[in-house]
Amino acid sequence: MKKLVVAFGLLLSFNAFAEYGLxxxxxxxxxxxxxxGLHMMVFWVSVVIAIVVFGAMFYSLYAHRQSKGAVAANFHESTKAELVWTIVPIIILIGMAIPASKVLIDLEDTTKAEMSVKITGHQWKWQYDYxxxxxxxxxxxxxGSRDAVNGTDAGREKADNYLLDVDKRLVLxxxxxxxxxxxxxxxxxxxWVRDFGVKQDANPGFINDAWAKIDKIGTYRGQCAELCGKDxxxxxxxxxxxxxxDYKKWVSKQQAAAAAAVASASKTWSKADLMAKGKTIYNANCAACHKADGSGMPPVFPAMKGSVIANGTAAGHINIxxxxxxxxxxxxxxGDSDLAAVMTYERNAFGNTGSVVQPSDVKSAR
Known part of the structure; x- marks a missing residue:
């Protein structure tokens, strides 16, 4: 029975490891x-070289061992050997360099692009512009992932795409x-999106570019691949x-939403509407540093609860x-309405008693 349990455990372990490719x-x-393809070509070239080199080495150790009375040759120079071990590696390197150069050139060639997307990294979110x-x-x-972070281990295990899901997806x-x-x-x-073969640094003050032509409809996930701070x-x-x-339909829907957002910035919002909208925006953009309960992480990230800024003048709050x-x-x-909502929430949540901020206030301060 014990052997059966061990065997079953090993089987489960193998199934778990099967999810990870080498x-x-x-x-x-x-x-x-x-x-x-370039990776596989270099890999098999390396395999062949390893077989030849280690095969020759092991054969020499076996065929010329001391127990057979082998005597080491005594020579100092061999022009033929030197030519072989110089010319052969050069041929191999040239053979790999030609396809590698083609791939590298193709990586940098964005002249055939049919559309562009600007991607801006922020601490700690992505901004997409079309x-x-x-x-x-x-x-x-x-x-969902934010809630799971502060939840239990069981909750994190059950969460769908834990730390790999977003509130608004890039659509292409x-x-x-x-x-x-x-x-x-x-x-x-x-x-970095692994399935696209795109991994490019986002440097402040510079614009790097990359390109992709995606062949299959589906959902693809990636991550920030540069250590950029606590989150x-x-x-x-x-x-x-x-x-x-479907992309054209999505574009039309987003353009309509953008027009509605512009229109909403010119109206006067009720405090209740601003508070409801502001809580969502606060949780998505501010809670990472100032905490969901407004307690903050002093001294670097001050508390919103009892904040001099949140309880002070609206102009000072907007400026910061x-x-x-x-x-x-x-x-x-x-946007103006988003900022007005989140500042109104900060000024009236957590026991604060600040004033309401309207989108027009934000617009005039930009």
Missing amino acids: NMTEGVTSISRDIY PQEGISFISNLSQ PVDTSIRFLITSNDVIHNW HGFMPIVVDVVSKA VLHGKGAMPTFKML
Whole structure:
């Protein structure tokens, strides 16, 4: 019985390890498949070299061992041997360099792009802009994952795509050559989607580019691959690749939502509406540093509860949120109504008694 239990445990272990591959991911883009093909070519060349070198070494150890009375040869130079071990590696390196150069050149060639997406890294979220379509939004870690972070181990195990889901996904059309313009608003980030074969640094003050033509409809996930601060592990990437027809529908929907957001910024909101909207925005953008209960993490991230700023003048509060201060970055990327809502929430939640902030107040302060 004991042996049966051990065997069953080993079987479960093997099933768990089966989820982890030992090789690269082939991916769903032409460039990712080229990288995979280059990797496999170099791998098999290395295997052949290892077989030849170690085969010759082990044969020599066996065939010329001392027990057979082998006597070591005494020579100092061999022009033939020197030519062989110089020319053969050169041929091998040239043979690998030619396809490698083609792949590297292809990696940098974004001239055939049919559309562009600008990607900006923030601590700790991604901003996506579609210049041609006039769409812009922020992608944060999903609230489900945020709740699981502060929950139990059992809750984290049950959470779907724990730390790998977002509230707003990047949407791209299938069979379309897409140029990614990648930069950062604060520190160095890295936008990495394994299945696309795209991994590019997001450097503040610079724009790096990459491209991909995705062949398969589906959902693909990635992560920030550059240590960028305390919540580095909480800024995942989720991309929905859809048909071209569905992409057009999505674009129309987003453009309508953007127009509605502009219109909403010109109206006067009730305090209740601002508070309801502000809580969601606070949890997505502010709770990581100032905590969901407003207690903060002093002295770097002060508490919102009893805050001099939140209970002070609205103008001072707006100025800090728009322009940042110390470790706090600017939040200009959010819309006027979003900023008005989150500041109203901060000024009236946690026992604070600050005033209401309207979108028009934010707009005039920009």
